[in-house]
Amino acid sequence: MGPETFERLGAASTATLQNQLFIRGLRRTVIQGVLPLGHGRRNFVAEAFTLRYIPAREDLDTVESFRDPEHAQRAAIDTIPAGQALVVDSRGDGAAASAGEILMTRLAVRGCAAFVTDGSVRDSHHISEMDMPVFVGSVTPTTNLVLHHAVDFQVPIACGGVAVFPGDVLVGDPEGVVVIPRHLAEEVSRDAVEQEGLEEFLLERVRGGAPVRGTYPPTAELRAEYDAQRGARG
Numbered sequence: 748m749g750p751e752t753f754e755r756l757g758a759a760s761t762a763t764l765q766n767q768l769f770i771r772g773l774r775r776t777v778i779q780g781v782l783p784l785g786h787g788r789r790n791f792v793a794e795a796f797t798l799r800y801i802p803a804r805e806d807l808d809t810v811e812s813f814r815d816p817e818h819a820q821r822a823a824i825d826t827i828p829a830g831q832a833l834v835v836d837s838r839g840d841g842a843a844a845s846a847g848e849i850l851m852t853r854l855a856v857r858g859c860a861a862f863v864t865d866g867s868v869r870d871s872h873h874i875s876e877m878d879m880p881v882f883v884g885s886v887t888p889t890t891n892l893v894l895h896h897a898v899d900f901q902v903p904i905a906c907g908g909v910a911v912f913p914g915d916v917l918v919g920d921p922e923g924v925v926v927i928p929r930h931l932a933e934e935v936s937r938d939a940v941e942q943e944g945l946e947e948f949l950l951e952r953v954r955g956g957a958p959v960r961g962t963y964p965p966t967a968e969l970r971a972e973y974d975a976q977r978g979a980r981g
């Protein structure tokens with residue numbers, strides 16, 4: 748995926764990208780129920796690096812388990828390549844945190860682009876001061892092992908009702924996170940730019956008093972006017 752694709756996706760809203768995926772027949776593309784935490788409200792575009800949790804089991808998920816160098820959560824956090832986003836399947840269960848300030852700091856130091864989960868984080872008031880974008884369903888003081896068993900990483904997961912495959916492209920903005928299948932990223936990025944150009948033109952019309960009917964969507968005449976104006980601007 749070229750840098751222009753990243754740039755175009757970063758300039759588009761998640762709403763526009765959702766539209767473009769819907770036009771292509773994809774309905775479940777927005778991670779349900781997550782919002783950015785604190786001032787890490789920066790937009791991001793990044794490839795997904797996935798981590799999967801299953802329900803904890805009392806004989807396995809003891810405090811000692813974090814000493815295991817192969818522990819999937821620890822291994823994922825220490826190996827995610829810079830520039831990728833860690834997306835965690837927490838089964839929508841935010842009653843125990845998927846990570847906290849120390850793990851999040853490690854991710855930020857390693858150049859992780861964002862952290863996304865359909866669960867929660869703890870130490871959230873500190874995490875919200877960080878620059879790395881963090882998208883969660885909720886916050887809680889409860890530590891991870893109480894409810895979550897990190898089982899593997901870089902496998903297909905579910906997050907907020909959406910299938911996420913390693914290498915899919917995630918885009919986050921103040922409204923949430925959209926998951927773009929990698930093979931569609933390029934064409935979606937181009938058409939998103941087109942859609943936003945047209946919508947800006949239509950918005951000006953609506954601001955100027957135009958009714959929605961005949962404007963949004965535009966009639967063939969209005970569309971031709973837009974195309975002519977765009978052509979004239981080069």
Ligand SMILES: O=C([O-])CC(=O)C(=O)O
Nearest residue numbers: 846847848849850890891
């Ligand atoms: O115990 C946890 O779930 C993680 C934690 O507090 C941290 O990363 O600071």
Ligand SMILES: [Mg+2]
Nearest residue numbers: 847848849870
């Ligand atoms: Mg902590």
